[in-house]
Amino acid sequence: MYLRVSLPNSKTISVDADFPFDTSPLGYRVLINNTTGIVTGIATAGERQEVEFPDYKPVTTVQHIEAVRFVAKAYGLIPNLLLFELLPSEFLWRKTTVVSYTGKTPSFLDKKVLEVIEYVRSRGKMEKDKLVEKFGKDIVDKLLRMGFLKEEDLWKAPNLKVKFYSLGVSFEEALRRIGRLRKKEERLTLIAYLKDRVVSSEELSEIGVPRSVLRDLVKRGIVREEVGYVSAIRSQIKLLRQPSVELLRPLGKNSVVYGSLKKLQDMLTSLTHRNLSDERSTFVFCPSLELLSGLEDTLGSLFGERLKVISSKERPKDLVQSWFSLDEPCVLLGSQKSLLAPVKNLGTIVYFGPPDGRMHNGISYLTFLFRYSKLVGADLVVFNSVPNLYLYMAIKDGTFQGMDLSYTAQVFVLKRRGENLIDEGLKRLVDPNKSTLLLVNKAGYAYAYCERCAEICQCPVCGKMLSLSKDGSRVFCASCGYKTSVCPKCDSPVRPLGFGVEKVLEEVQETWKNLKDFDVRAMPSFWKEYEQVLVLNVDNILSVASFEAREKLFSYLFTALSVAKERLIVQTFYPEEVVFQALMKKDPKIFLEEELLERKEENLPPFTRLIVAYYKDTFDERYLIPIRKLVHWMRTVKTGSLKQVYLCVPHRNSPQVLAHVRRYKPIRLYVY
Template structure:
């Protein structure tokens, strides 16, 4: 019998597959797409089989340890998609596959170290002289007085040869290393049920006789049987054991006695954990207008042709894009196909899920990070098993294991939250959606009132088919927008609050009429910094190059990057002065000021501080939808996607904040944000109004926002981007170096850049290395190299990718030894 080999993709940052031999007892279990446990260095990892073969050029291969799945976790289509993501975003295939699996299903062996015997002080003293690193590790283990994870030792000492040290100590008999594989966190949940045994359930006379016999001796048993009998008559053949015990007050021992007598049956059944939203809103009757009908006809043609096509659905705020998504998906469901609907923020999910469930019922499933591991695992399995035909969620939902995908919707496609920026793979779900549509010959709809410049440019070139919804539904009008000059406000009205005289007047009018108000401030906390009035010193984070934000609730200063917290100082750290002043405005301060001006107003604040709970979004939105508050105040969470017909006024406190970010997309993002938040007003027969406050009223952005001239703004921005050689005319690759020793980071980035320039012989612009706009985050110094690649150069990206992978492999070991981490971000959404 020939040997059987498997190529396995592992979740490690290496651009290669790993070959293992299959032991005879597992030959019948292996298949492409299944998860396997394999040895890898000092540990065991979960990998995915991507190829099975009877030939291999490798010798002395290790065996796979186990096969975790009965059926493959990944289809051929998903393997193809994840391979594309890996190649395009310069991540390992295994890292992408791990991202596509639900949390808690990728296992990694853990190693702990324990002392085997106590050391004499003299032995430890001698070791400190001859082997100081070994002595350091032993002293730490002694101080802990319990087993310690190797991961903890790595983080504590940063020794590049920690395993060598531990193996040496193990051979000397001082420690022992224990390795184990934890249980899979994501598991199927079972619950116990109780029912009357079939022979008695089918024979009421026989059951009545038994009950009469038990009445005198075992009244509690009779109570249980009568309870089950009553439920049976209502058509409920089984009852949760926990419910039975709670209602009857019986003990488990009593229930077991009935089971032993054969009167009842106790058995386990799988329980599906569902994430239920606590948000509901009244049904709305929708009648498509002529523009919606025209758009839907075009989309339906593409659906019927069963060929890949991407639409850019550009519709002003309130133009009924969601209803078009619903009508298009109805066509998909008729054809026996499935659909994915991506939303940019979890906060938008409750409202859109509510609307889809009212249209499609129980075939709608959700996937997002606010779900528990169990809820997410059950939802993933129900998607894979075909129970859910429509999946809604933020970016990771693009990897939902659906078969026969016919339509993918990316709502608010311009949002940067579709880009994963913190962990590899650093993919953009919008672009992955387009590729998944291509692989499945499916239709893709990119919807937005403010499309990204890249998508608008692709529509101009004809790569995307442009559909336009120029009017709001139900004859609602676009809101009237006014810009308030806050410098003038301060001079003329001596107003020291963040609420202008005009906005105050407009809020008062709406409260008196019982209408809803949204106030937007894109900074949380109370004040954005604290400054010494004597010397100008500003309190900075100890770990990051950013100011500390004052939070009134805890009366402390907090860093919004690393979470560092410190008490409010009584005097200046630099000059000792006591004239410290809170400056800048956050949502907490706005809330206080509004409450002082409008003492009878009911205010709800929605920002990261108030939405930490699992269903906080739902509860806040439901309260506002029910009219339990006059004012909804918040950060970007309130700026887009929300649709409340009672809202007639939107106030923007500080329109300047996004413009101050040193990024080439700042103007675009500011325009999009202001247009989106303005669009929350007047989405019914009541006319809406928007007040935008700024210290830069002459900035060109405001003319376009006030006049609702979106496409004209884009044409201007395209000219600027072309002159500066930025996307959509080029592709960007950001290469970041970070570490705790700034000199090491700087030297590493210089050396890498020098070699990169020597290897790249294409007309590519390489900028840097230079310190990042925020040079230090969480005690890590950051240096950036930016590559600008013209669209007509290296069209597949293969040549540049090959060079970067080569350099990454060449430099990585050296960089790790210097404590420097290398990060590659293709098509970055943030260059700060």
């Protein structure tokens, strides 16, 4: 049979191979030329090659392959590169040479040679490259020639253990120890995040925790590090129970459901239960591991073994087992690793969480799932605290159906006066006996504000807002670790603006000494409810020169409203802003309508596509000449050692422009 096989190096080859099964070969994994390939088509001719088909089922489907091709083209990518980026590493086998002890009795050999033989014998089999690295090529080749060792080629899957982190001491003790340190801003943010939680290294990377901070706290014993898999430390699954609500009304083919977190979770479990009753599967996708962990307990208590979890937190063996057990009706809960999973009888695809989630190459998860749902004939339902502008426009034009489940908490918007963090009005509203989430959109002590540039300083490496240490000597990025002492744009001195987690913890401990059940976070967590949520510092989102600033504030506040069970209390200098007016009336349409109108007038997303590429400062702007006629406008800004290129592009031209932009290998790429 002539097969087209896609390879990880972006090439596609045609081979003549004996396919061992009576089904279509598309989607099957192939071991060929010392690497792993995927059968993505049928060829008319091909070279005869020795191949292996290690799986009795395909690792993905024709619909997934078509979705990858469509999305790759739309984002200017090579389809094969995207295909293998989405395929879990557990399936990317490679051929390696291993050596083992033959059993031949060693005699009259020197001490070093005997050490090598014993080293290999005690380990059974080991990779030749690693043995050569440890003892040298000459001695390994000598033992192979003498017959004490033998070598063979084996296919090897990667070893994928995960590191997990939790507090090694009590939260109060962690605060006490960190309080004695000089550089404590990033450390306090991490401690607040780890309170009562166990998280993976990948999850900490998602929220931008610097590795140096993590290593330091582990070394001091404040944070505990464990190497293993989530299965070994996951909490016990509760007894199965039935969902408590039924669907309010049938959902459309494509739907956006928004409101309070509890109502969203109830709607999700009801929808999933109905699918299982109809012998249909549900795929629940989460754009972050934090959301996935929160949903796992909820869905696990309902569906038991019918819940399959595919993420980087699972053992490779468990992941592969779940991957090939999706034939029967089930609930698949997954992160990016699950996007190619071959789910059968798929009734509904659920996107749970903020709809702006993206892969590192700029591709929107929702774009991929939308295309895949059309190909497989499944419903697509987005669950979030609130729709973003793209989804709201899709609701207005009839592409999606909107369903407002409403919000349960009371909303109090307080006008801030002066630089006081906690005023008397806030003190009167807070009940110290209730579970509380304190939100401070800031790591560290304060933002670094440049009066010469008249804006908060932005990181030249990752674009995030920069923090200022308490003593004013350090300007740093809590996301990527960048450090300086002045404004990175103009080298002017900076001053503090606002306040951060460190200052909040100081004030909270002073104001509410009996406030025990509380979390402090920079961003609202869309997986856990609190009786009261306090937004202490959020105006700084509007201080960033970005067309998205108001929408980011809108999403932040309505997510806080979604996780608040009883009351949401917000402090702001700008209560008259339309975002806060929409919040007080608990009506997101008030903001969405006005923002959509302004974006249309200014020809900004979602009416056009904005591409932002970061290059080294050696990037020559003449490279952009061939695409000038394809864009509305372009602008280049030099920040530190980087050049930021902004391109406003009509939707129809974005694939061609993106392909050109990627040709020059940007350090980072954002597509809006």
